[in-house]
Amino acid sequence: MVASRRSFIRTGAGVIAASILGFDVRPAYAQAKELKIARTTETRSTCPYCSVSCGVIIHTLGDKAKNVTAQVVHVEGDPDHPINRGTLCPKGSSLMQDIMNERRLLKPQVRRPGSDKWEDIGWDQAYDEIARHIKKTRDEGFIETDAQGRKVNRCESIAWNGGCTDTNEFNYLVVKTMRSLGLCYVENQARV
Numbered sequence: 001m002v003a004s005r006r007s008f009i010r011t012g013a014g015v016i017a018a019s020i021l022g023f024d025v026r027p028a029y030a031q032a033k034e035l036k037i038a039r040t041t042e043t044r045s046t047c048p049y050c051s052v053s054c055g056v057i058i059h060t061l062g063d064k065a066k067n068v069t070a071q072v073v074h075v076e077g078d079p080d081h082p083i084n085r086g087t088l089c090p091k092g093s094s095l096m097q098d099i100m101n102e103r104r105l106l107k108p109q110v111r112r113p114g115s116d117k118w119e120d121i122g123w124d125q126a127y128d129e130i131a132r133h134i135k136k137t138r139d140e141g142f143i144e145t146d147a148q149g150r151k152v153n154r155c156e157s158i159a160w161n162g163g164c165t166d167t168n169e170f171n172y173l174v175v176k177t178m179r180s181l182g183l184c185y186v187e188n189q190a191r192v
């Protein structure tokens with residue numbers, strides 16, 4: 001492995017070696033680390049990758065003007081989060097690449113029956129189509145009574161699966177809505 005002078009200084013070994021030679025690079029090192037997030041806005045969030053649901057802090061730069069899109073400059077584990085206490089696995093540590101990614105989907109997409117392509121559709125169209133599919137599927141599979149003639153009013157032909165970034169409030173509304181449709185199969189990836 002070939003280490004450049006710059007990468008050597010960045011390492012802890014470089015800091016110790018420089019100290020032995022009489023240079024104390026720690027203030028500069030600490031300042032460089034601090035500068036990266038000195039002017040950022042901290043937003044607490046949850047890693048979306050797995051059911052552990054580690055807490056993260058997302059650092060963004062931007063003056064919050066309406067015509068400015070905040071830029072994510074750093075993502076780190078949340079030291080105050082009870083699940084991960086500031087740690088992140090390699091997937092969570094690469095979260096910034098998930099947020100700042102030119103391949104990220106920004107519009108709803110649909111793949112029609114028989115098609116081999118996904119097509120972009122508008123949000124209104126997506127809402128309409130989802131509502132229509134839910135109504136049709138529920139109407140076709142709704143069970144009013146069980147084999148013994150007891151009233152059950154359940155819908156076994158639709159299932160709901162939530163994600164670990166869904167908030168408590170969102171999950172509350174999901175359960176109310178799905179149960180009102182008669183759904184039995186309501187699950188959440190995070191199990192929290």
Ligand code: SF4
Pocket residue numbers: 047048049050051052053054084087088089090091092093
């Ligand atoms: S940081 Fe790793 S362990 Fe934590 S939620 Fe994300 S993927 Fe799961």
